[in-house]
Structure formats: C-alpha cells, structure tokens
Amino acid sequence: MTIVIGVLALQGAFIEHVRHVERCIVENKDQYNEKLSVITVRDKDQLAGCNALVIPGGESTSMSLIAQRTGFYSDLYNFVHDPKKTIWGTCAGLIFLSQQLSNEAKLVKTLDLLKVKVKRNAFGRQAQSFTQTYDFSSFIPNCNDFPATFIRAPVIEKILDPKEVQVLCKLEEKDNSGQGLIVAAKQNDNILVTSFHPELAETDIRFHDWFIKEFVLKNFNRYK
Numbered sequence: 001m002t003i004v005i006g007v008l009a010l011q012g013a014f015i016e017h018v019r020h021v022e023r024c025i026v027e028n029k030d031q032y033n034e035k036l037s038v039i040t041v042r043d044k045d046q047l048a049g050c051n052a053l054v055i056p057g058g059e060s061t062s063m064s065l066i067a068q069r070t071g072f073y074s075d076l077y078n079f080v081h082d083p084k085k086t087i088w089g090t091c092a093g094l095i096f097l098s099q100q101l102s103n104e105a106k107l108v109k110t111l112d113l114l115k116v117k118v119k120r121n122a123f124g125r126q127a128q129s130f131t132q133t134y135d136f137s138s139f140i141p142n143c144n145d146f147p148a149t150f151i152r153a154p155v156i157e158k159i160l161d162p163k164e165v166q167v168l169c170k171l172e173e174k175d176n177s178g179q180g181l182i183v184a185a186k187q188n189d190n191i192l193v194t195s196f197h198p199e200l201a202e203t204d205i206r207f208h209d210w211f212i213k214e215f216v217l218k219n220f221n222r223y224k
C-alpha cells in the first residue's frame with residue numbers, strides 16, 4: 001500500500017512542494033515505514049487517490065474561483081473535512097482553508113475548515129516580502145534555524161476554537177491589539193497551516209519531512 005500525498009495544482013507554487021516531498025521520499029525513505037508517493041491534483045479523480053493534500057501558496061481568490069468554476073470545490077470541501085485525510089495549507093492555502101477572513105473576505109469562498117480568523121496580506125505588499133531564520137525547535141526537533149519566506153503573507157488574528165486549534169509559532173512582532181503574530185498552527189492532529197513557504201527553503205526539507213512523519217504517517221496509522 002502506498003500513501004499518496006497530493007499537491008493542489010490549480011494555481012500557485014505547487015511544483016516546489018512536489019519537489020520537496022520527492023526529495024523527502026528519496027533521501028529519507030529509510031526513516032519511513034510506509035511507501036510514499038506524491039502527485040499533482042487538478043480534478044476529483046486525482047484527489048480520490050490521495051491520503052493527504054497540500055494546498056500551496058499563490059492567490060487564494062484565484063484558487064477559490066478556479067475550484068468553483070471547474071466544479072471541483074465540493075470535492076475539495078468534502079476531502080478536507082474528512083478527518084482521515086491529512087491537510088497542509090501554506091500562505092494562500094491557509095487562507096483558503098480558514099473559516100473567517102477579516103479583510104477582502106467577499107473575494108474568497110473558503111473551504112470553511114480551520115477554526116481561525118485570518119488577516120490577508122498582513123505584512124503589506126509584495127515589496128515587503130522577506131526571508132528570516134526562525135527557531136522552530138519547540139515543535140520540530142532540533143530545527144532552530146529554519147529559513148522562512150513570507151510573501152504577501154497572512155496571519156492568524158484569532159483562534160475561534162482553542163480546543164481544536166493549537167498555535168505552533170507566534171512571532172515577536174505584535175499586531176494592533178498587542179498580540180504576537182501567529183504564523184503556524186495545527187487543528188486536531190491532521191491539519192497544519194503556515195503563513196510562510198517552507199517549500200521555498202531551497203535545499204532544506206526538514207519542514208516537509210516533519211509534516212510527513214508527524215501528520216501524514218501518524219494520521220494514516222491512526223485510521224488503518
């Protein structure tokens with residue numbers, strides 16, 4: 001049995017995720033007990049074969065519109081709401097998964113899954129994009145120097161259900177209400193979201209490897 005990780009390929013930075021997962025499969029296969037593969041996903045037949053789905057960065061407005069116009073939205077909706085499936089949204093993917101948006105909300109019909117309120121473009125325009133090294137060792141063992149790239153990134157402004165959603169990373173920068181900016185979180189044990197782009201850390205596959213071990217493989221074995 002092969003566990004299939006799909007990367008939603010309607011729009012955006014999907015190929016970088018595919019390459020990172022491919023590298024994990026080649027370089028770390030001895031550490032995974034199950035066989036893994038990765039595919040791009042554009043329609044419901046491809047989605048039906050997946051155990052996990054990565055929703056990449058890009059433009060959440062376009063992603064949502066394409067999903068609706070192609071009739072794929074309801075298949076995506078059902079997939080992400082199935083607790084047997086593992087989900088990871090990066091940047092636009094985080095926006096597309098969220099229940100509430102505090103700005104430009106009318107432009108995106110979200111998948112209404114993640115129990116948070118999100119602010120789009122929270123760091124400003126494209127020109128304010130940046131890469132910075134962060135210490136993620138509180139949730140990824142020994143990962144204290146990960147290069148995280150933020151491109152017109154959203155932040156989580158509010159956790160709507162603290163029983164289900166756990167903050168993984170809060171920046172020191174504060175928002176208007178004096179709270180640290182939340183840029184990574186998980187909901188239950190099968191949904192991960194990040195404001196930033198671990199797939200753009202060129203040769204660094206630690207984040208993807210952790211996603212596979214902590215989320216994809218554990219969730220698969222939970223329902224086996």
Ligand SMILES: NC(=O)CC[C@H](N)C(=O)O
Pocket residue numbers: 056057058059060061090091092093095120121151152153154
């Ligand atoms: N890099 C990204 O995914 C940017 C997200 C984009 N600002 C949006 O609102 O969808």
